[in-house]
Amino acid sequence: GQQLNQSPQSMFIQEGEDVSMNCTSSSIFNTWLWYKQDPGEGPVLLIALYKAGELTSNGRLTAQFGITRKDSFLNISASIPSDVGIYFCAGPQTDSWGKFQFGAGTQVVVTP
Amino acid sequence: DGGITQSPKYLFRKEGQNVTLSCEQNLNHDAMYWYRQDPGQGLRLIYYSQIVNDFQKGDIAEGYSVSREKKESFPLTVTSAQKNPTAFYLCASSIAGTTDTQYFGPGTRLTVL
Numbered sequence: 001g002q003q004l005n006q007s008p009q010s011m012f013i014q015e016g017e018d019v020s021m022n023c024t025s026s027s028i029f030n031t032w033l034w035y036k037q038d039p040g041e042g043p044v045l046l047i048a049l050y051k052a053g054e055l056t057s058n059g060r061l062t063a064q065f066g067i068t069r070k071d072s073f074l075n076i077s078a079s080i081p082s083d084v085g086i087y088f089c090a091g092p093q094t095d096s097w098g099k100f101q102f103g104a105g106t107q108v109v110v111t112p
Numbered sequence: 113d114g115g116i117t118q119s120p121k122y123l124f125r126k127e128g129q130n131v132t133l134s135c136e137q138n139l140n141h142d143a144m145y146w147y148r149q150d151p152g153q154g155l156r157l158i159y160y161s162q163i164v165n166d167f168q169k170g171d172i173a174e175g176y177s178v179s180r181e182k183k184e185s186f187p188l189t190v191t192s193a194q195k196n197p198t199a200f201y202l203c204a205s206s207i208a209g210t211t212d213t214q215y216f217g218p219g220t221r222l223t224v225l
Binding site for chain 2 (some may be wrong): 031042092
């Protein structure tokens with residue numbers, strides 16, 4: 001199946017700093033999804049991207065659908081303590097209808 | 113409110129017992145999914161269903177079974193054949209056809225003693 005490589009694996013940042021993470025694939029995706037998961041909870045959809053080149057914001061979050069369709073980026077500006085969690089990228093597989101591929105996640109830790 | 117519910121939040125079972133995890137959605141989504149998540153691990157697909165009365169095995173289906181008798185319900189049974197059942201189980205749904213956006217339930221933590 002299609003693989004999603006997500007980096008970095010973890011980030012330790014100070015409150016107020018900006019955060020940036022990305023996902024790359026060797027094959028194209030037609031949709032990119034970004035989720036946040038708090039400990040013991042289900043992932044919550046943050047941003048969905050449907051078009052190459054698309055740049056979408058949700059509050060302090062901004063995500064972009066790469067022009068090549070093989071990558072996507074998520075930025076968090078002016079981080080706050082509640083930004084702590086694991087962020088996943090995902091996308092519906094184009095070689096296996098109905099299935100989704102997920103990145104391994106980026107653990108974000110915010111220190112005051 | 114529309115969404116996905118999973119119950120219970122925490123479940124304890126003795127080794128050798130079958131256990132069924134509930135998943136209900138009122139989003140009118142055609143497709144439903146079950147994932148397993150282990151500590152520090154990503155999501156692994158157990159089973160998925162695109163339509164009522166039909167479902168397909170995911171990557172780790174051994175020791176699990178599902179049914180899809182109603183559009184809104186997709187229960188997962190963890191059987192005694194599952195060698196390491198203790199995990200966090202996530203149910204999800206999406207609109208079949210486009211399959212472009214997936215939503216998750218709150219999860220069930222299963223502990224087998």
